[in-house]
Amino acid sequence: MTSRNISRFWEWGRKIICVGRNYADHAKELKNAVPTEPVLFLKPPSAYLKEGSPILVPRYSSNLHHEVELGVVIGKGGASIPESEAMEHIAGYALCLDMTARDVQDECKSKGLPWTMAKAFNTSCPVSEFIPKERIPDPGNVTLWLKVNDQLRQSGCTSQMIFSVPYLISYISDFITLEEGDLILTGTPKGVSAVQEHDELQAGIQDVVTISFRVDRQQL
């Protein structure tokens, strides 16, 4: 028996698995090839951020980007999950931001190095409250949006994802065992752009949830 409550999944210390380049329009805006297999990376649980605390621009970055994404919260763990059973493993969803130090990522890419410094720093994973599965009957058909200081920057539908949520669960679980409380970030649509200290970010899943976060700079 456990007293942990899945609606506070960010407190569980579980892994965050991120999918990159899952929308062709975003892959193209960063001049990346449209992938034929999912591109994956990880964030540590220390990256989680809840509303009320600011997103911190890392000291070593001067180009922090927002990426609004649908997050999938795993309810029932498993390995080698067939795509046809994947939906049974979902407990719910969360609206997530994959905050990315784009200048650092560009440098890592050019040197052929991992993206950890660009993607996994403290506060790089702001999340909404837990959204029970029933509130999103089809994760392949929800609209995500993001505004910076009231200006719309990102708007896209998850129907544009290259790899669907059930496919991703099956693909990932073939080599990383999924556990209850894990979070999968499913990639961002186009419109990513830089944020500055004192900016106000607002994002939403249309008709389901909204979140807001302020941006601050990590103290020297």
Ligand SMILES: O=C([O-])CC(=O)C(=O)O
């Ligand atoms: O940094 C990137 O462009 C890859 C990524 O996370 C995404 O597409 O959501």
Ligand SMILES: [Mg+2]
């Ligand atoms: Mg992303």
